[in-house]
Each structure stands twice: as structure tokens, then as C-alpha cells.
Amino acid sequence: MRVALFQTKLIWERPKENRSLIQEYINSCDDEYDLLVLPEMFTSGFTMNPERVAEKMDGETIEWLKLVAIEKNIAITGSLVIEESENYYNRLVFVFPNGNIQYYDKRHLFTLAGEEKVYKAGKEKLIVEYKGWKICPFICYDLRFPVFSRNVENYDLLIYVANWPKPRIQAWNSLLKARAIENISYLVGVNRIGADDNEMEYVGSSQVVDYLGNERLNCDDEQGIFIIELDKQEMIETRNKLNFLNDKDSFIIQF
Secondary structure (H helix, E strand, O other): OEEEEOOOOOOOOOHHHHHHHHHHHHHOOOOOEEEEEEOOOOOOOHHHHHHHHHHHOOHHHHHHHHHHHHHOEEEEEEEEEEEEEEEEEEEEEEEEOOEEEEEOOOOOOOOOOOOOOOOOOOOOOOOOOEEEEEEEEHHHHHHHOOOHHHOOOOOEEEEEEOOOOOHHHHHHHHHHHHHHHHHHHHHEEEOOOEEOOOOOEOOOOOOOEOOOOOEEOOOOOOOOOEEEEOHHHHHHHHHHOOOHHHHHOOOOOOO
């Protein structure tokens, strides 16, 4: 499967302008790929003002994602602010090439920024089946909680979309590799670059890590679409040889 990572600056709380920016890059990319991964809150940046940017599941951004996915015959994933049943969610959507959607609401809300005060936490993992791959997507702060990420579903690809700031970028780099190694899974982490209106700086380091912790791609601090091909059979052969997942602990997560 060919995966495209879109690492970009985000325009603060301007969904329409961010959609236009993403569309411009998609249109200018001639290379083929199966899945496009966008950052966390790709329409707004990591805002604690959801009322300014929130959309419905039948809103402009969701409809735009469907149109792009159908037109380009690709899947697209990333998170945005969604309002539903009088609650706000940091919601990752996975849009299939036929326009169908599955979604995951961020489980671990970032208390350092007060995210838990304005957003409602999700409670369920999402496993997406796409092109013969089982994909498990998460959002930013989820990366720090290995139990919730544990590969009990035999997934093939972990995805983390993020707004992970420069002061803690070493943690991002280290934890991505740890999650890939312990779950013997490919991992795609997509972070943003630039600065937001809270004066937080972001330096990217979006990357692809393989099932042994080897860095296969790093976008550094550049803006653009970066494409890599992942070999599932190669991963399966390594899993079968090592058998580490067979020795994992059993547990129940209580909410």
C-alpha cells in the first residue's frame, strides 16, 4: 500500500483556507497513492475554541473529503472538530474512496491544554479494513498511552495524527518508535509545522517507522506530500519469525 503523509502549516481557525491549502497540494501531486494522512485538527490547528470551527458530520469539510476521496480514488484520514448531540469532539475520520466514513473520537484528551474541559472523550478504538490492511488510527496525546494502543486486534498499521510542539519533539520521535516495536506494526505519524496563535511552534518530524523500529521516512520540517510504499508480507514474515505478539498480556480496559 502506498501511503502519503501531508505535513503542513495550518491557518489558525480558518477551515475554508485550510481546505484550499490541502486541495492545492493534492492537485499538484502527480504520484499515485492509496491513503492520504492529514494532521490533527487539519481545518483549524489545535484550538480550544471549538465553537469557532466546529462542523457537523454533514458539514462542508466532510462533504469536501468525500468528493476528494471519490475523485482521486483514495482514502483520506485526519482529525477535525465535530459538534454532535451538544458535545464537541476531536474526531478522526477515515474516508474511503467510495465516500463511506468511519471515525474515532480522541480517547486521551490533553489536560495540559485543558482539552478535557471543552471536548468529550471517545471510548472505542477503531480498526479500519482497507485494501487488505487492518489500520488502527489514533490522535496525538494517545501516543503516550501504550495500553490503549496495544495490538490485540492483529492490526498491520498504526496511525497517529498530531499537533505535537517543538519542546517535546524528542518524546514524539521516541514514542513513535516504541509503539511500532512493541506492536510489531508499521507506524505512520503525521505532525504539523509552523506556529499557532498560542505561540506554539511545530517542527514536523512526520515519519514512517517499520515493525522493528527502523525509520523508513522522515519529513523533517518541510511542507508537502511525502509518499512511501509499505510491504505487508515483509511484516508478516517478521512477525511469524519472532512470534513476540503471541506472548502479550491479556487485560481489560475500564472506562
